[in-house]
Amino acid sequence: MELELKGFGEFEGVELLQKLHLFQKLTFDETTRLGSIIQYVDLPPETVVIQENALGDALYVIASGEVRVTRDINNDGEHTADEEIGRLKAGELFGEMSLIDDLLTSARVTTVSDCRLLKMPRDKFEALLGSDDKLAVKVFRSFCRTLSERVRRTTAMLAKHQALHVAVR
Numbered sequence: 001m002e003l004e005l006k007g008f009g010e011f012e013g014v015e016l017l018q019k020l021h022l023f024q025k026l027t028f029d030e031t032t033r034l035g036s037i038i039q040y041v042d043l044p045p046e047t048v049v050i051q052e053n054a055l056g057d058a059l060y061v062i063a064s065g066e067v068r069v070t071r072d073i074n075n076d077g078e079h080t081a082d083e084e085i086g087r088l089k090a091g092e093l094f095g096e097m098s099l100i101d102d103l104l105t106s107a108r109v110t111t112v113s114d115c116r117l118l119k120m121p122r123d124k125f126e127a128l129l130g131s132d133d134k135l136a137v138k139v140f141r142s143f144c145r146t147l148s149e150r151v152r153r154t155t156a157m158l159a160k161h162q163a164l165h166v167a168v169r
Helices: 006-017 028-035 120-129 133-168
Strands: 039-043 049-050 058-064 067-070 083-087 108-109 115-121
Touching: 006 028, 006 039, 006 058, 006 115, 028 120, 028 133, 115 120, 120 133
Parallel strands: none
Antiparallel strands: 039 115, 049 108, 058 115, 067 083, 067 108
């Protein structure tokens, strides 16, 4: 006799969200509310999840599988192997900026293997945060913290590059 646990899969998504740097400061209850808007998406290899220069509509978390991130450097509509800028695996996220701005996406994301993704649609995200000011403040502070860390890393990288450039002269 096989035991079926109703709703158990929902906790898998909540657990994964809690592990993400972006949502680590949230309580279990707050993460569960975010988890309630998650949709599970199963995709085969070579499926484009996010198209470059499109309006993003969701944050994605990789539950299983791997995705490739590419940019059309040559502006020829192709995304070749030499235009790969990264790979993401289980436990990583992408598309988060589409939850907070209306700019076009900066890269294409394509599945490399069979993938199970947790999709947090922008419209449901906005509706949830619009109904809960406390949760909205915590989530947006977390976004600000993440962006600040990225800016600091980029600044340090650029400073190091500039120092190397000056040293070569």
